[in-house]
Amino acid sequence: MSTAIDTPAATTEEVTAQGKAKAKRGETLTGWAFAAPFAVLFVLFLVIPALYGLYLSFTGETLTGAGSGLVGFSNYADALRDPDMWKSLGNTVWFTALSTIPLIVLSLALALLVNLGLPGRWLWRLSFFLPYLLASTVVVMFWSWMYNPKLGLINGVLEQFGAGPVAWLQDPKVAMFSVVITTLWWTIGFNFLLYLAALQNIPEQQFEAAALDGAGKWRQLFSIVIPQLAPTTALLVTLQILASLKVFDQIYMLTNGGPAGTTRSIVQYIYESGFTGYRFGYSSAISYLFFALIVLVSLAQYKLINRRSAA
Amino acid sequence: MTEDFSRRSLLKAAAALAGGGLLVGCAPGASRSTTNLNYWHLLTGGDGTVMAGLVDAVNAANLGFRTTQTVLAWGPPYYTKLAMASAGGRAPDVAVMHASRIAGYAPGGLLEPWDLDLLAEAGLRKEDFPARVWEKCQYDGKLYAIALDTHPFVLYYNTDHAEKAGVTEALHSLKSPEEFTEVATKLQKVTGKHGLSYGYLGDGAQMWRLFYTLYRQTGADMKLVPGQQAEVDKDAAVKTLTFIRSLLNDTIASRSGDGGTATSEFLHGESGMFFGGVWELPVLKEAKLPIDAVPIPTMFGTQAAYADSHTFVLPRQSKVSPERRKHVYTMVAELLKRSVKWAGGGHIPAYQPVATSAEYQALKPQSNYAGIPAYVNYDPDVWFSGAGSDFQNYFAENVQNVFLGSGDPAAGFDGFVARLNKLLDRPQPV
Numbered sequence: 001m002s003t004a005i006d007t008p009a010a011t012t013e014e015v016t017a018q019g020k021a022k023a024k025r026g027e028t029l030t031g032w033a034f035a036a037p038f039a040v041l042f043v044l045f046l047v048i049p050a051l052y053g054l055y056l057s058f059t060g061e062t063l064t065g066a067g068s069g070l071v072g073f074s075n076y077a078d079a080l081r082d083p084d085m086w087k088s089l090g091n092t093v094w095f096t097a098l099s100t101i102p103l104i105v106l107s108l109a110l111a112l113l114v115n116l117g118l119p120g121r122w123l124w125r126l127s128f129f130l131p132y133l134l135a136s137t138v139v140v141m142f143w144s145w146m147y148n149p150k151l152g153l154i155n156g157v158l159e160q161f162g163a164g165p166v167a168w169l170q171d172p173k174v175a176m177f178s179v180v181i182t183t184l185w186w187t188i189g190f191n192f193l194l195y196l197a198a199l200q201n202i203p204e205q206q207f208e209a210a211a212l213d214g215a216g217k218w219r220q221l222f223s224i225v226i227p228q229l230a231p232t233t234a235l236l237v238t239l240q241i242l243a244s245l246k247v248f249d250q251i252y253m254l255t256n257g258g259p260a261g262t263t264r265s266i267v268q269y270i271y272e273s274g275f276t277g278y279r280f281g282y283s284s285a286i287s288y289l290f291f292a293l294i295v296l297v298s299l300a301q302y303k304l305i306n307r308r309s310a311a
Numbered sequence: 312m313t314e315d316f317s318r319r320s321l322l323k324a325a326a327a328l329a330g331g332g333l334l335v336g337c338a339p340g341a342s343r344s345t346t347n348l349n350y351w352h353l354l355t356g357g358d359g360t361v362m363a364g365l366v367d368a369v370n371a372a373n374l375g376f377r378t379t380q381t382v383l384a385w386g387p388p389y390y391t392k393l394a395m396a397s398a399g400g401r402a403p404d405v406a407v408m409h410a411s412r413i414a415g416y417a418p419g420g421l422l423e424p425w426d427l428d429l430l431a432e433a434g435l436r437k438e439d440f441p442a443r444v445w446e447k448c449q450y451d452g453k454l455y456a457i458a459l460d461t462h463p464f465v466l467y468y469n470t471d472h473a474e475k476a477g478v479t480e481a482l483h484s485l486k487s488p489e490e491f492t493e494v495a496t497k498l499q500k501v502t503g504k505h506g507l508s509y510g511y512l513g514d515g516a517q518m519w520r521l522f523y524t525l526y527r528q529t530g531a532d533m534k535l536v537p538g539q540q541a542e543v544d545k546d547a548a549v550k551t552l553t554f555i556r557s558l559l560n561d562t563i564a565s566r567s568g569d570g571g572t573a574t575s576e577f578l579h580g581e582s583g584m585f586f587g588g589v590w591e592l593p594v595l596k597e598a599k600l601p602i603d604a605v606p607i608p609t610m611f612g613t614q615a616a617y618a619d620s621h622t623f624v625l626p627r628q629s630k631v632s633p634e635r636r637k638h639v640y641t642m643v644a645e646l647l648k649r650s651v652k653w654a655g656g657g658h659i660p661a662y663q664p665v666a667t668s669a670e671y672q673a674l675k676p677q678s679n680y681a682g683i684p685a686y687v688n689y690d691p692d693v694w695f696s697g698a699g700s701d702f703q704n705y706f707a708e709n710v711q712n713v714f715l716g717s718g719d720p721a722a723g724f725d726g727f728v729a730r731l732n733k734l735l736d737r738p739q740p741v
Contacts, residue, residue, distance in 0.1 A: 062419075062740035063394050063398055063419070064420060064740070065398065148569065149512070149567045149572075150568070150569070151572055165567075167512075170715065172712070258708060260708045275387070275391045276390075277695070277701060278741055279737075
């Protein structure tokens with residue numbers, strides 16, 4: 001750019017290029033101005049705390065500020081040797097596996113059902129989506145009463161059929177499944193809605209053409225609907241895995257991590273180490289280990305999706 | 312109407328602002344100015360109502376200060392917020408804390424000690440409190456808390472059922488676990504459902520309260536010193552857990568009772584006895600049930616009772632005004648003097664002039680268990696124990712399956728001790 005100015009006999013072409021560059025710079029500035037309100041908040045409340053957390057993870061910082069000196073990697077070493085950390089990480093992965101698959105498959109099934117055009121379609125749509133709008137506290141209230149081993153609705157119904165009482169939230173073998181069922185009921189509405197919207201976007205002609213070629217409903221489902229939904233599915237799987245890995249609210253309130261720590265998620269362990277165990281440095285270190293895991297998962301997914309769309 | 316309302320609140324706000332300005336304008340020496348004291352506590356439900364009444368009564372006395380109470384959710388949320396506020400030096404002037412949490416707060420400098428001379432000026436002396444309660448409020452030779460009450464874990468019983476089963480006398484005099492089981496079995500025959508209600512599922516605190524009462528009755532102790540292994544009596548623990556498990560056999564008591572179920576069962580007359588904290592008294596009384604309450608009978612030889620105390624503490628403030636501090640001393644003294652109202656909620660007042668008053672002694676069944684402070688057992692003194700702490704969760708995590716009948720008492724207790732040792736092994740974070 002500066003060479004253009006230095007050259008005494010600038011051609012018209014060069015002049016327009018110069019003007020364009022100027023205009024572009026102006027545009028960039030305007031762009032930054034628009035982004036600034038967000039950028040400031042982003043830096044203040046996300047970037048700085050995240051970096052500070054990284055710093056904390058190398059210190060022995062506690063709630064009272066005692067032992068705030070640098071301790072190198074000893075928090076990380078501690079965390080990797082902490083059986084409770086591994087157990088809660090295992091619980092989190094187990095929860096993610098248990099919840100993601102039904103949350104994708106069932107929400108697709110529900111969306112397909114509603115898309116069939118049954119009578120009272122609005123009612124189905126509403127009832128599948130409504131729980132998603134509830135606050136986690138409300139959801140947990142409902143479910144902890146329904147799961148109550150003595151007075152609960154579920155055991156009451158089971159009793160009618162002669163099935164024994166199940167300690168839904170107290171039996172170490174059952175508790176995680178109960179949490180998954182609650183989560184399923186609560187959050188399936190979001191996936192359902194996305195699938196429904198995607199379904200309604202599939203061009204009608206494709207079905208007509210397929211019908212002319214003699215494809216039945218099932219053939220259409222597997223050859224048109226599911227492939228057409230692939231981008232939505234990829235998006236939902238990504239979002240769902242990330243959401244499931246971050247599980248906290250419903251577990252904290254339903255079981256508080258019990259019985260015997262079988263439902264304690266990694267986020268809850270981070271919370272406990274920091275806020276009730278007072279070890280901020282240690283809890284930051286676990287956060288960063290967890291963060292690394294999330295980055296790995298996201299990268300793997302990104303690779304997978306890219307390869308699929310390239311093929 | 313809404314417009315009228317908002318205009319009025321606007322006027323109020325304006326008046327308040329003007330008042331505030333006035334206050335600032337003539338603060339020093341102005342005799343009519345009132346200092347506003349910030350007071351945090353975690354008391355909700357019936358206790359919350361009584362506390363609000365007490366605060367109002369003290370405010371109405373016009374002693375040169377007004378107390379504004381901030382009520383926060385019980386348990387970890389409260390203690391986390393209080394610790395953060397103290398760590399930042401912007402804590403309230405005074406706060407409620409369980410006596411069992413002092414060991415976690417005092418060492419880190421989150422609390423400031425009470426001055427004995429200023430206390431004496433406000434009319435509070437060591438002799439005004441039960442010795443064990445006063446002792447628990449100390450840390451490292453300094454007084455960090457003023458106790459409001461002692462709230463033990465006790466035994467409630469349905470007097471009608473007890474009469475019918477012919478066990479009223481035995482409930483006051485029984486001396487062994489076998490006798491207790493016999494009483495419970497007799498009561499079960501009367502109710503036709505359960506002899507005893509005890510809710511513990513998913514609630515580590517409830518498990519710990521009963522366990523610790525009976526464990527201490529065997530004469531065993533639990534010493535937790537950071538940097539050393541936990542000193543516990545495993546035989547006593549196994550004996551205690553085995554006995555508790557024998558009660559939870561679905562005949563004497565439900566094997567999987569949670570708090571709500573146990574209360575509702577007892578309230579509907581479907582059981583004869585109920586293990587619960589004294590703070591549950593208002594709910595039970597409201598049901599117009601013929602009940603009485605006694606200390607948990609001494610079954611293993613030594614008198615013992617798990618309890619905690621609500622106390623007043625001075626969270627650390629970076630700037631302390633001596634004048635406000637003085638008001639805090641007065642406010643606490645005034646609350647204690649009115650604490651017979653607090654006893655209405657089941658608690659045993661710590662302030663002896665109230666505890667020995669005719670008015671308190673006339674309260675039934677409160678005065679039945681008024682002797683507990685003389686032999687009360689608090690949680691082991693260590694930074695991670697106490698009400699609403701993770702300690703009780705660790706107990707539940709390892710022992711709940713023993714209560715449920717599927718776990719081995721020795722293995723459960725070993726798991727708990729291993730967890731304690733892990734915490735003791737770490738550098739103390741406060």
